[in-house]
Amino acid sequence: MASYTKTNIFYISVGFWLSLGVESYDDWSSHTLTVQTGGSVTIPCYYDKKYTQQKKYWYSQIEKTYKNTSEENLSIIDHPDQSLFTVTMRNLQNKHTGYYYCVVETGEQPSKKTIYETYLKIQSAPDVSVVNSSVSGHEGGDISVQCLYSSEYQNKLKQWCRYKDQSCYTVGRNDTSQNSSVQISDDDGRRSFTVRMTGLRLTDSGWYWCSAGDALSPVHLTVTEAGVESYDDWSNNVLTVQTGGSVTIPCYYDKKYTQQKKYWFSEIDKSNTYTNTTEQNLSVIDHPDQSLFTVTMRNLQNKHNGKYYCALETGEQPSTKTMYETYLKIQSAPDVSVVSSSVSGHEGGDISLQCFYSSGYKNKLKQWCRYKDQSCYTVRRTDTSQISSVQISDDDGGRSFTVRMTGLRLTDSGWYCCSVGDLQVPVQLTVTEPKRAFTTIPAATPSPTEADIHTTQQSANRNPTSVNKIIYTMTTDSRPETHKHDVILVMCLPAMLVLLLLVTLVAIVTWRLRKKPERGQNKEEEHFNSAVMPCKNQMTSSSPADVTSSASVDDSSVIYSSVITFHKASSSSVNREADVIYSSVKQTPKAVSS
Incomplete structure (x- = not known):
């Protein structure tokens, strides 16, 4: 830095802190940001609120240029509600090593003011790095950040510092301040130190850095209200999409903004696309029942590389709010991809998902994260939480890691x-x-439910034995295959009972038809016996002609009787002349009264 003559007034903030253990770091010019080759970094540039409406720039000592717009590998985003702007540099190479400055226009003399400067050092193995450059927690909760350093920095001072007020916390000291309780422990053997913040407050949100000696690595902390989702930015994320492919991006918002207008903002063409708009290669659809809107971009090409935002109109001050921002990177062979961007499963079941990465990301942190609450699960850890059990296993050889979620809800x-x-x-x-x-x-339930018992009771009246067998099977065997047979038996039982009833009816009708002729014959015999009078003497039958020829017989000694015979197939009209038989009975003379 001694060889460099500054042409701008350099701004140094000096603070005095009364809280025990909080130190003020008043010399930022000696800091170096170390970044891995091919990687990216986001740098926060805080400014005074009086400069909110002024232009901000990112100045490169290498190119001697001021920039305030986003390009393919550079994004400069202002956050006036936080009094800072962020600079994100991607795909960094050795040629990017050098000094950089955050600058604002003052509207007075001098016309420009440097608010932050840093030296960017690109390394294949960074001297200082972090496992995750973005962490989040809930109010009253805890967070942990692991900071890694190279062997030559083993004996250097390790610190956890806050950009906004330049306050730092040192290894081996437990400090309690307005920024919660901070504990820093160093693990010399693994060349890393861990920062643990407990009792988080909403005011703890912001930018920090891990430092070892003069080398540092930025970290963004988001603290949300307990039980309330945060839709603040993941400012350091890049979405990779294959050339000609498509992507759907979810934008979650607070329920209080359900009725407000939402839109998708493109930093490339400075255009707003409001929800419920569908174009040839762009769809923006609101889902108020889920408190999110989705953006689907299709047929993506290199010209679509750039920064994009999910935003809404608040109806208050500030009038707009950015819920999510991302950088879209279109590649012929994406550095990170999935086989399917949509998976489904049943409650209580499991799902597996395979995520692929390029060789340049082999040693990077692999995670499975949820957009809604920004919770992440890491490789080689089995986590059980409110979103079931999550297991992540990495296959270095296949350059992929597999996410398995069990006990789905x-x-x-x-x-x-x-x-x-x-x-x-x-x-x-x-x-x-x-x-x-x-x-x-x-x-899913081997034992009978109330509905099963009710159904079985109704069947018991018809076939108690069969039902008892079924109940016995259901209550003593919980195996899936046996249970399926029980279900089949219960379904077949009504059909068997109906068939049995039909057979019984047929048997009854057949029996009645066979018994009818016998009853008819019995009736004929009974009628004949009642019609013929008993006599002691032998009867002599004769035809009508004989009766006529025997007219000489005394009438007093002759008794006439008629015998009627019934025929099975007789019709209603009977030929009575043919059916009458005349007979004469000779009776022993008795005294007859006159």
């Missing part, structure tokens, strides 16, 4: 992302209720 539905380093790929997970073939006997 309906609340697990939503948007996630595969993350490798600062690269991400969105994935939508849909969890549905399990399909059940029968409502009376749930397939």
